[in-house]
Amino acid sequence: AQSVTQLDSHVSVSEGTPVLLRCNYSSSYSPSLFWYVQHPNKGLQLLLKYTSAATLVKGINGFEAEFKKSETSFHLTKPSAHMSDAAEYFCVVTPYTGGFKTIFGAGTRLFVKA
Amino acid sequence: GAVVSQHPSRVICKSGTSVKIECRSLDFQATTMFWYRQFPKKSLMLMATSNEGSKATYEQGVEKDKFLINHASLTLSTLTVTSAHPEDSSFYICSARVLASGSGGTSTDTQYFGPGTRLTVL
Numbered sequence: 001a002q003s004v005t006q007l008d009s010h011v012s013v014s015e016g017t018p019v020l021l022r023c024n025y026s027s028s029y030s031p032s033l034f035w036y037v038q039h040p041n042k043g044l045q046l047l048l049k050y051t052s053a054a055t056l057v058k059g060i061n062g063f064e065a066e067f068k069k070s071e072t073s074f075h076l077t078k079p080s081a082h083m084s085d086a087a088e089y090f091c092v093v094t095p096y097t098g099g100f101k102t103i104f105g106a107g108t109r110l111f112v113k114a
Numbered sequence: 115g116a117v118v119s120q121h122p123s124r125v126i127c128k129s130g131t132s133v134k135i136e137c138r139s140l141d142f143q144a145t146t147m148f149w150y151r152q153f154p155k156k157s158l159m160l161m162a163t164s165n166e167g168s169k170a171t172y173e174q175g176v177e178k179d180k181f182l183i184n185h186a187s188l189t190l191s192t193l194t195v196t197s198a199h200p201e202d203s204s205f206y207i208c209s210a211r212v213l214a215s216g217s218g219g220t221s222t223d224t225q226y227f228g229p230g231t232r233l234t235v236l
Contacts, residue, residue, distance in 0.1 A: 032223055043120070043207055043229035044158075090157065094223045102148075102225060104157045 002027045004093045006105035014113045019078040021108045023091030026072060033074045034092040035065055038107075044090065050074060061085070086112045116142050118210050120228035127198055128236055135193045135231045137208030143188035144210035148225065149181070152205040164191040198235045206231045 007022040025031060033050040048059025055067045065076045074091060091105040117140040127133050137147055145166050150158040162183050163171040170183035180202075182194040195202055209225040 034224070036227070041205070041230070041232065043118075044209075044227040046224070046226065049224060092225075101160065101163075107157050 002031075002093065002103055004091055004103050004105045006089075006091050006108045008108050009106065010109040010111065012111040012113065013081045015083055016080050019076070019081045019085065019110065021076040021089050021091075021110065023074045023076065023105060024072055025074060025091075025093045027093060032094040033065075033067060034094075035059065035063070035074075035076045036090045036092060038088045038090065040087075047076070047089075081110075081112045083112050083114065086110055116140075116210065116212055116226040118208065118226045118228040120208055120231050122231060123229060124232040124234070126234045126236065129199055130197055132194055132196045133198055133233060135195075135206055135208075135233075137191045137193070137210070137228050139189045139210040139226075142210070142212060144212065145188060146211040147185060147191040148209045148211070149183060149191070149193050150207045150209070152207060152230075158207060161193075195233065198233070200235045203233055203235045206233060 003026045005024045011021060013019055035047040036044040037047050038044050047063050048057045048065055050057050050067045056064060058064045063076055063078045065074050067074050088107045088109050090107050093103045119138045119140055121136045125133055147164040149161045151161050152158050160173050161176045161181060162173060164183045164185040166185045166188050172178045180196055182196060185191040193206060207227055207230045209227045212224050212226060
C-alpha cells in the first residue's frame with residue numbers, strides 16, 4: 001500500500017533559523033515525490049520535485065529536500081526562515097509515474113516568529 | 115513552470131442554484147485534470163479525474179450527478195455543482211497533469227494546481 005506521512009501537523013520557528021518539515025512515504029514502486037506550499041486561500045505552488053536524477057533536490061525560495069531511500073524519507077529544509085514562508089506545506093507522492101493516484105500528506109503548518 | 119487558472123476565484127450563490135467552475139491550462143495541453151475539494155485546515159480530497167474526450171472517473175462517495183465534470187478540450191475542464199446546498203461550501207482546486215521525460219529514461223508525473231475557487235452557498 002502507498003502512503004505518505006507528515007510527521008508534524010505544525011512547526012514553529014523564529015525568523016532566520018533553519019526549517020525542517022518531515023515527510024515519510026511508503027511505496028511499492030519507485031515513487032515521484034513533491035513538496036507543495038499553500039498560502040491562505042490560495043492554490044498549491046510546486047516547491048520542488050524528486051525526479052530520481054539526484055537525491056538532493058533544490059527548489060524555489062531556498063528550499064531543498066533530500067530523498068533517502070533507506071529511510072523512506074523526503075524531508076524539506078531551508079537554512080533560514082523568512083516571514084513569508086509561513087504557510088501550509090504538503091508532501092505528495094505519486095507511487096507510479098502515469099499510473100496510480102497521487103497521495104497527499106495531511107499537511108504541516110509552518111509558523112514563523114519575528 | 116506550467117500555469118493553471120481557475121474561474122471564478124470565489125462565488126456566492128443561493129441554495130438550489132448551479133455553479134460552474136472552469137479550470138484552464140494556459141501554456142500547455144493536459145489530457146488529464148483533477149478536481150479536489152479542500153475543507154478548512156485539511157488536506158486535499160480528490161473528487162474526480164477528468165480525461166479529455168471521455169467521462170470523468172469519480173472517487174468513492176462523490177456524487178457524479180451532483181458534481182458534473184466536462185473536459186471538452188485539452189486546455190479546459192469544468193466542474194458544475196448542481197443544486198448547491200450549504201454543505202457544498204468549500205474550496206475547490208483543480209490540477210493538470212504533465213508527464214515529462216527526464217534523463218536516463220525516467221519520467222516525472224507532475225501536477226500543476228490552479229489557485230482554487232471558494233464556493234459559499236447561502
